[in-house]
Amino acid sequence: MRLEGKIAIVTGAGKGIGRDAALAIAAEGATVVAVARTLADLEETVRLIEEKGGKAIALSRDLTIGEQVQSMADTVVEKFGRIDILVNNAGGYPKEIYNNIEHQAIKIWEWSEEQWDQIIKTNLRIPFLCINKVVPVMIKQRSGDIVSVSSRMGRIASQMGAYAVAKGGIITMTKTTAIQTQEYGIRANAVSPGIVDTPGQRVYNHSVGQDDAKMGRSEDVAKAIVYLLCDAPAVMTGQSVDLFTTV
DSSP: OTTTTOEEEEETTTSHHHHHHHHHHHHTTOEEEEEESOHHHHHHHHHHHHHTTOEEEEEEOOTTSHHHHHHHHHHHHHHHSOOOEEEEOOOOOOGGGGTTOOSSOOOTTTOOHHHHHHHHIIIIIHHHHHHHHHHHHHHHHTOEEEEEEOOGGGTSOOSOTHHHHHHHHHHHHHHHHHHHHGGGTEEEEEEEESSBOOHHHHHHHHHTTOTTOOOBOHHHHHHHHHHHHHTSOTTOOSOEEEEOTTO
8 A cells, every 4th residue: 555645647547558557556545536538438447446445536538638638637636635646648549540551550651640640649749738737736745756658669660650759759758857847856757668468559450460469468567657656766757667678
């Protein structure tokens, strides 16, 4: 119960890495605010947490919209008085990107502007907006922990185009946030897993003809997130923990 009494926002908490992170953080005693667009998925996450004796609530928000992210932060502060933890997990690779394109990665010159903007909006705008709206709360408290989910694809050259670019941007944003918030007692770190077995990843694998790709487990990513929140040295900020580097 190393996070007992803490209030934790977990974005993209309806499934995959976000759900497992929410479960793991709740198991350490934190009250989890599970946030995503699909309320039914969030309610299932809350049910699983409560089934194990934890505490959680669901908030349905479109995190690509600044006003809704601000509403998220305001609602949490109004209900709980503080925000101790932000897990920036929401993102993804929408399957409609691969309409009419199968069994190959999209080349950089083949991306439409609309496709590119959609991926950047989903994977880089969301964590920026969450940091932008939550950090002022943490500054007032003079404490807080931010963990953002990047990707191995953002750390190395990758076929995933805009997704890899966005995930690489998360690393730089994490380091920038760490530099600018350290004086307020806030830490900002990231986890960068390789291919993780999630519903969205399976869709992508099928789209590019890699159904047999070896994948890591979302539960292990959740353990890395808990490590950064509970076990990492207090001076550890602006870092990324790489996972599944051989996958």
